[in-house]
Amino acid sequence: MNADQLSQDTNIPSAGSAATAGVKALTMKRLEFDWQPLLLVPMLALLVLPFIGSGSTWLTLTVAGLAMGMIIFIIASGLTLVFGLMDVLNFGHGVFIALGAFVATSVLGVMADWTGSQELWRNVVAVLPAMLVAMAVAGAVGLAFERFIVRPVYGQHLKQILITMGGMIIGEELIKVIWGPQQIPLALPEGMRGSLLVGEAAIEKYRLVAVVVGLAVFAVLAWTLNRTKIGLLIRAGVQDREMVESLGYRIRRLFVGVFVVGSALAGLGGVMWGLYQQNVIPQMGAQVNVLIFIVIIIGGLGSTGGALIGALLVGLMANYTGFLAPKLALFSNIALMVAVLLWRPQGVFPVANR
């Protein structure tokens, strides 16, 4: 009998012991999952449908919102794990977004022949190395950022906020030194431009690409977190890092790994965001920072699944209010966060022991 098979057996002969009494005292379903937060995304989408009126406009806005949400999720997933694992408030996360986007301008710049091609596979061949190089550079800078900026202030939240914001400002200035202070256009490859018509709704091709990439990142993260021992350690470390250390694991090393991966994902998100906006500026990280903090607070600090829900809600809300009441765009996301926190003060998926 192996350990997996053991789970299937719930008809254990009575041991006649005190433990059995304890066992009988508790009747519960097999793995209980909280589905309620998952309903928030379709509920929000359906709630605004009557206000938008046109079904095709609603579909266009919804796909745009999901695409934006997926990009924000890519960026926020690393940040929420960094906080969950080591209680580190990294307000400098935005610098990796800008760095990834600027690296992409350089890589795609030298691959102009490929991005200018009408053939989608040639576009993908150009964008893929841009993403990989952006992730590698952001990850490497993340390694240094953790070592020299974050590590000296473990356990000191106020200093973390100040020094990581300082790190982001320095990072922005270094980006200006390397790429210049001006806005740089980041054109979409030819094959990703334009829209597909679904009925009367125009769906931009790139938004579909963003949704696919976001889903791929989520799938890899979910697999790693739920199916590997490293993922198990990360989930355990988010709940009780002292106990993980007491079991013999070096949580600092794990944290460095998560920080580097989180930085690399922010770099990837930066490429996606830059292509979404079709231009990049050194301050773009600071702009997105506000959104990603709203996302991880809505999701529950330390929760990857919560970050996905939060990101999709923020993406949808930004697009719907951008259409219905543009002046309320930023306020709407803060109002969303307040509403969610009134319902669940620890976020939609609160992390135990936190």
Next chain:
Amino acid sequence: MTQNLLTLSGVHTHIGAYHILHGVDLAVPRGQLTLLLGRNGAGKTTTLRTVMGLWRASQGRVVFAGRDITGFSTPQIAGLNIAYVPENMGIFADLTVKENMLLAAREAKRANQMDDGRLKWIFSLFPAVEKFWNHPAGKLSGGQKQMLAVARAMVEPRELLIVDEPSKGLAPAIINNMIDAFAQLKASGVTILLVEQNIHFAKRLGDSVAVMDNGRVVHAGSMKALAEDEALQQSLLGLAL
């Protein structure tokens, strides 16, 4: 080879501005179950946490199997085959019972790589662990969590098992089950260091005992001798066993 598996000599520990341990001397004989008794605030939990490197000794030495581990990090200490069950049990509430066990099994990457024979033995001691194998640990009752915490500490063979108040908050019937489990563990040759307030528990299990007060060990000897000496119990613990 030393008779004592673990020795603390003149250990002082500070937590922030507070001086908690004032020169603890403690010997844990190999293969025995040693009990650490004392009133609340005597320094028992701090002693265990200092052994595990969760708080650093500011002075003195902690020696395990002849090796000075005073400056070791917690993962290094755990890597020496020392299992620790903290007072709050340290259960990962969002993980399943299986995942909690798998985490403690350092040699196994997947659940089916855990030692089947050992798991069967653990299940015979703690049926609740098997019963709720795929359930979130956070949904277990207090007693079941305590069983899981101890079961997790024994999922792989360890030289020393350190447990902080295993009977805390448990129903008397479950305490008997826990006593049986520790008795079997002891019989398997594991050295055990227990902090315990439950005198019934202590009396039935203990080979040797150390009594702490005000951050020091004020008495060390055999549990049997302490159990038979009411005057000593009164003077050390303010009660008779």
